[in-house]
Amino acid sequence: MTTAANPTHTGSAAAAESWIRMYRQMVAIRLFEEQVNELYTRALMPGLAHLYVGEEAVAVGVCEALQPTDYITSTHRGHGHCLAKGASPDRMFAELLGKEAGYCRGKGGSMHIADPATGNLGANAIVCGSAGIATGAAFSAQRLGNQRVAVCFFGEGALGQGVLYEVMNLAALYKLPVIYVCENNLYTEYTHYTETTAGDILQRATAFGVRAESVDGQDVRAVHAVAARLIESARRGEGPAFLLCNTYRYTGHHVGDISREYYRTKQEELLWKTERDPIKNFGAWLIEQNLADAAVLERMHAEIKLEMEKAVEFALASPYPGVEQVGEDVYA
Amino acid sequence: MPDAAPRELTFAQAIREALAEEMRRDSRVCIMGEDVAEAGTPFKVLSGLVEEFGKERVLDTPISEAGFTGLAVGAAMTGLRPVVDIMFGDFITLTMDQMVNQAAKVHYMSGGTWKVPMVMRTTLGATRRSAAQHSQSLHAWFCHVPGLKVVLPSTPYDAKGLLKAAIRDENPVVFFEDKMMYKQKGPVPAEEYTIPLGLADVKRAGSDITLVATSSMVQVALGAADLLDQAGISAEVVDPRTAWPLDEHTLIESAKKTSRVIVMDEGYERYGVTAEIASVIAAGAFYDLDAPVKRMGAMHVPIPFSPPLEDVTVPTEQTVFEAARALCGRS
Numbered sequence: 001m002t003t004a005a006n007p008t009h010t011g012s013a014a015a016a017e018s019w020i021r022m023y024r025q026m027v028a029i030r031l032f033e034e035q036v037n038e039l040y041t042r043a044l045m046p047g048l049a050h051l052y053v054g055e056e057a058v059a060v061g062v063c064e065a066l067q068p069t070d071y072i073t074s075t076h077r078g079h080g081h082c083l084a085k086g087a088s089p090d091r092m093f094a095e096l097l098g099k100e101a102g103y104c105r106g107k108g109g110s111m112h113i114a115d116p117a118t119g120n121l122g123a124n125a126i127v128c129g130s131a132g133i134a135t136g137a138a139f140s141a142q143r144l145g146n147q148r149v150a151v152c153f154f155g156e157g158a159l160g161q162g163v164l165y166e167v168m169n170l171a172a173l174y175k176l177p178v179i180y181v182c183e184n185n186l187y188t189e190y191t192h193y194t195e196t197t198a199g200d201i202l203q204r205a206t207a208f209g210v211r212a213e214s215v216d217g218q219d220v221r222a223v224h225a226v227a228a229r230l231i232e233s234a235r236r237g238e239g240p241a242f243l244l245c246n247t248y249r250y251t252g253h254h255v256g257d258i259s260r261e262y263y264r265t266k267q268e269e270l271l272w273k274t275e276r277d278p279i280k281n282f283g284a285w286l287i288e289q290n291l292a293d294a295a296v297l298e299r300m301h302a303e304i305k306l307e308m309e310k311a312v313e314f315a316l317a318s319p320y321p322g323v324e325q326v327g328e329d330v331y332a
Numbered sequence: 333m334p335d336a337a338p339r340e341l342t343f344a345q346a347i348r349e350a351l352a353e354e355m356r357r358d359s360r361v362c363i364m365g366e367d368v369a370e371a372g373t374p375f376k377v378l379s380g381l382v383e384e385f386g387k388e389r390v391l392d393t394p395i396s397e398a399g400f401t402g403l404a405v406g407a408a409m410t411g412l413r414p415v416v417d418i419m420f421g422d423f424i425t426l427t428m429d430q431m432v433n434q435a436a437k438v439h440y441m442s443g444g445t446w447k448v449p450m451v452m453r454t455t456l457g458a459t460r461r462s463a464a465q466h467s468q469s470l471h472a473w474f475c476h477v478p479g480l481k482v483v484l485p486s487t488p489y490d491a492k493g494l495l496k497a498a499i500r501d502e503n504p505v506v507f508f509e510d511k512m513m514y515k516q517k518g519p520v521p522a523e524e525y526t527i528p529l530g531l532a533d534v535k536r537a538g539s540d541i542t543l544v545a546t547s548s549m550v551q552v553a554l555g556a557a558d559l560l561d562q563a564g565i566s567a568e569v570v571d572p573r574t575a576w577p578l579d580e581h582t583l584i585e586s587a588k589k590t591s592r593v594i595v596m597d598e599g600y601e602r603y604g605v606t607a608e609i610a611s612v613i614a615a616g617a618f619y620d621l622d623a624p625v626k627r628m629g630a631m632h633v634p635i636p637f638s639p640p641l642e643d644v645t646v647p648t649e650q651t652v653f654e655a656a657r658a659l660c661g662r663s
Contacts, residue, residue, distance in 0.1 A: 071410065073406075102443070103442075103443065103445075104441060104442050104443035104445070105443035105444070106443070107440055107441060107442075107443050108441045108442060108443065112441045112442070114438075114441065114442035114443075114445060114446055115445070116445050116446060121406065121409060121410070121446065122438065122441065122442055122446065124434075126429060126433050126434075129429065129433060129434060130434075131402065132398070132399060132401065132402015132403050132404075132405055132406055132430055132434065133402060133405050133406035133409065133434060134406060135399075135402065135403045135406060136402065136403040136404060136405055136406020136407035136408070136409070136410065136414075137406045137407070137409065137410045138406075139403055139406065139407045139412070140406070140407045140409075140410035140411045140412050141410070143362070143388070143407075143412060144411055144412070150406075162398070163398045163399055163402060163429070163430075166394070166396035166398055166399025166400075166402075167396075167399045167402060167403060169394055169396065169399070170393065170394065170396065170399050170400060170403055173394070328444065329439055329440050329443065329444035330439070330440050330478050330479055331439070331479065331481075331502075331503050332439050332444070332447045332449075332502035332503050
């Protein structure tokens with residue numbers, strides 16, 4: 001099914017541009033996270049780092065279907081969502097390092113990137129913590145009549161939180177323009193989701209009359225197609241939707257989660273990385289469609305790598321906030 | 333010609349008038365909660381608002397305190413000014429993640445970029461024979477959290493002016509109403525006014541002892557002050573009106589003047605509002621005090637149902653009178 005608002009299905013120049021933008025964005029997220037891993041393992045980054053590597057197609061496919069003024073909420077594994085919604089890597093890295101130039105002036109860190117300029121209501125370190133916020137943003141959009149849509153990204157671990165069902169009920173009752181995007185990366189921290197999740201996931205949404213679909217979260221074209229359809233339908237006032245994206249977390253729950261054999265095999269990881277990598281597969285498709293050639297994509301990787309290195313340099317060279325700022329912004 | 337008698341409203345009417353005025357003034361203000369529309373809440377505080385403002389702005393929600401409070405946080409961040417109604421203060425437990433981890437922290441965590449201008453209205457107070465899950469005064473929980481403001485009105489006049497200020501505030505504000513006070517009348521001028529958050533009010537001037545009292549305890553303190561007056565002791569009653577921000581200056585100055593202080597609040601005494609205020613006074617007026625600051629709050633038990641049991645769990649005019657007399661060395 002196609003919609004007018006989805007240029008990627010029209011075969012036009014705009015569609016080609018959109019595919020290339022999505023590819024670029026996925027590579028940017030991958031290379032951003034590689035730098036995070038590097039910073040963390042070199043002990044240059046304080047705190048925790050939850051990498052989005054492997055899940056890039058979800059954030060990119062969904063955010064490509066959003067307008068700049070639309071809202072997102074994100075999670076502790078949020079770098080991908082923030083970048084896909086338009087955050088710039090230099091201020092992201094600065095925030096990750098606790099520097100004043102960061103999006104939150106160093107007060108939020110990796111798990112709390114927020115940016116009004118790109119409609120990012122904030123990453124959230126409480127699992128399912130932003131479901132209410134995203135639903136409320138959709139409520140505002142409806143009441144103010146500004147045609148905006150809110151997307152709530154969350155992992156399948158959030159399916160265990162009751163508040164998700166409270167707000168889905170509210171969103172269905174009031175027909176709010178909100179899309180609940182569940183990223184099922186199979187592991188709720190260190191536990192396979194089947195050990196914690198009873199019944200059928202989609203039925204949890206359809207029970208409220210919320211339209212629910214699932215998609216291959218490693219296929220950015222598929223994610224984008226279904227997201228665009230659900231988003232535009234919500235924008236038209238047809239109410240909320242639930243999108244289950246089946247994906248995979250390449251690395252551990254956080255960067256320090258190295259010994260993972262007790263909850264998943266190396267063969268499983270290898271299979272996803274080699275057979276189902278969203279960037280590799282999408283790159284092959286672009287080449288096959290004559291939308292790019294291998295040299296162009298390689299050059300793009302090199303450019304982005306350089307951009308990320310510069311962004312890291314910027315962040316490393318940036319000053320920490322002065323300690324006098326500790327008491328600022330407790331109250332508005 | 334003498335002035336006309338001042339207009340009197342009940343506490344509930346004052347709340348309703350504040351909401352109506354702010355909703356007329358600002359189309360972004362909306363109310364959400366359980367049975368807030370046609371029912372006007374079980375306490376009938378909101379009666380008539382849905383008729384004037386419609387169901388779009390006076391929104392009946394499911395019994396999902398966490399859900400609609402979370403929705404309000406997001407709505408506040410994105411251009412509305414929601415006033416959430418939590419029917420009984422005991423139910424704030426269900427909203428804690430939304431208030432403590434979300435609303436209170438959004439502004440700070442985002443480096444001052446997002447704001448959460450919302451109000452949560454809820455109730456406190458025992459002696460309504462409602463037992464342990466409908467009688468608690470849990471406002472101290474919110475006072476503990478940076479990023480929240482906590483309002484404790486004690487008169488119809490204060491309730492109206494403070495609620496209007498709370499709605500206009502750019503921060504999440506929790507507004508506690510004593511449900512036993514809804515029918516109490518008091519003067520409320522028809523003219524527009526607001527009361528800034530963080531400004532205490534001396535409800536009665538006195539010279540021998542200061543009774544610091546919040547919310548439901550203000551009337552108790554004033555009654556005790558009458559009894560003390562008959563016993564030849566002049567009591568000053570100071571109402572902080574907001575537990576945070578706290579008007580430390582007024583509290584300390586009163587303590588310096590009288591040299592003896594009882595702090596009373598219907599929350600639990602242990603680790604409660606009385607502890608914070610007593611500490612502020614002890615530190616700020618140490619050299620002027622003639623006795624240790626005494627605290628009186630709810631007894632440290634779940635509120636019992638049986639009337640004779642419930643009645644002894646909270647300070648009364650008589651117990652405050654006796655404590656004050658003892659503190660003044662007149663027992």
